[in-house]
Amino acid sequence: MANNNIPISPISVAPMMNWTDRHERFFLRQISRNVKLYSEMITCGAILRGDKDRLLAFSSDENPLALQIGGIDKSELSECARIGEDYGYDEINLNVGCPSDRVQVGNFGACLMATPDLVASAVDVMASAVNIPVTVKHRIAINDQDEWSSLSRFVEVVSRAGCKHFIVHARKAMLDGLSAKENREIPPLRYELVYRLKDEFPDLSVTINGGITDLNSAEEHLCHVDGVMLGRAAYGDPYLLAEVDNRFYGEDKKYISRHEVLERFLPYVEKSVGEGVPLKSIGRHILGLFNGQPGARSWRRLLSEQLPKFNDNPTEALELLRSAADLVNYSDNLDIAAQ
Numbered sequence: 001m002a003n004n005n006i007p008i009s010p011i012s013v014a015p016m017m018n019w020t021d022r023h024e025r026f027f028l029r030q031i032s033r034n035v036k037l038y039s040e041m042i043t044c045g046a047i048l049r050g051d052k053d054r055l056l057a058f059s060s061d062e063n064p065l066a067l068q069i070g071g072i073d074k075s076e077l078s079e080c081a082r083i084g085e086d087y088g089y090d091e092i093n094l095n096v097g098c099p100s101d102r103v104q105v106g107n108f109g110a111c112l113m114a115t116p117d118l119v120a121s122a123v124d125v126m127a128s129a130v131n132i133p134v135t136v137k138h139r140i141a142i143n144d145q146d147e148w149s150s151l152s153r154f155v156e157v158v159s160r161a162g163c164k165h166f167i168v169h170a171r172k173a174m175l176d177g178l179s180a181k182e183n184r185e186i187p188p189l190r191y192e193l194v195y196r197l198k199d200e201f202p203d204l205s206v207t208i209n210g211g212i213t214d215l216n217s218a219e220e221h222l223c224h225v226d227g228v229m230l231g232r233a234a235y236g237d238p239y240l241l242a243e244v245d246n247r248f249y250g251e252d253k254k255y256i257s258r259h260e261v262l263e264r265f266l267p268y269v270e271k272s273v274g275e276g277v278p279l280k281s282i283g284r285h286i287l288g289l290f291n292g293q294p295g296a297r298s299w300r301r302l303l304s305e306q307l308p309k310f311n312d313n314p315t316e317a318l319e320l321l322r323s324a325a326d327l328v329n330y331s332d333n334l335d336i337a338a339q
């Protein structure tokens, strides 16, 4: 039975398809040692019939790390949870929030908000298969469901099956008529329903997600819930996480500058490119590193132009990244403590 007594991470970075791959996660780990990371959603079909190492392998530096799974077949889900645990993930998370057409065709993702009993039986078999927590990331409701009654019923039913940590994207998903992107922007955010969830289910852990863009807001949310999950903000401006270890995990470490983050990341780049990973697969994730700094546009422009044509020589890869970083003004690159 899953051990659900592991403390909830106050800050986590959301699962994001094509974004939170292993390169991005390794990069973020250079900025914060403690923030909880999530994989992209990986479907059961891909895990069971695809190249497992390519999809699931990661560096142990990335822990604490959760594997997010998409699917609904119980035997496949329990098998995938077991595989994820064997690979060294710290948590298995079930996706009940993705509204995309492709996922709806497979009858999983957000459409499962309509069938909490089905989710509960899936969680039950997964929790029985592993010794790590099984969690669920979901919406507050879908389509014309009443928001509070569907949210509270969903959590009540699924928690009875062994899920003790719910990660709530605080919007409805509209499964007809809105694209996946629109479903992250148009339905209004209802943070108060997520707070109420924590009030009414105080023994469960609740992480709030959706539209949270800075650490001050995260701190305010943490007065009401156990955790805050950042998605697009952490991807677009990853240096946002530089304060997280001191502010939320009680560390007292020296802040590192953006340039130091890059220098820390370069040995990984050199090794990966040397092993045949295209530089653009790694470099695309670091375009936001200097966000807001003088010269950031030049850094981004040079990399956007050069990464696609790069010839994948490790030494030249480092030269390219360093010369792009030189375009960012050092004197303005103050660390957070000095700001």
Ligand SMILES: Cc1cc2nc3c(=O)[nH]c(=O)nc-3n(C[C@H](O)[C@H](O)[C@H](O)COP(=O)(O)O)c2cc1C
Residues within 6 Å of the ligand: 014, 015, 016, 017, 018, 019, 040, 041, 068, 095, 097, 098, 137, 169, 184, 209, 210, 211, 212, 229, 230, 231, 232, 233
């Ligand atoms: C490019 C992209 C891909 C995403 N892929 C996933 C996914 O694989 N699984 C998931 O649960 N949510 C996914 N999401 C949703 C995010 O996890 C998060 O719930 C959403 O972006 C709202 O949080 P934010 O406002 O902090 O970005 C994705 C979001 C984006 C922008």
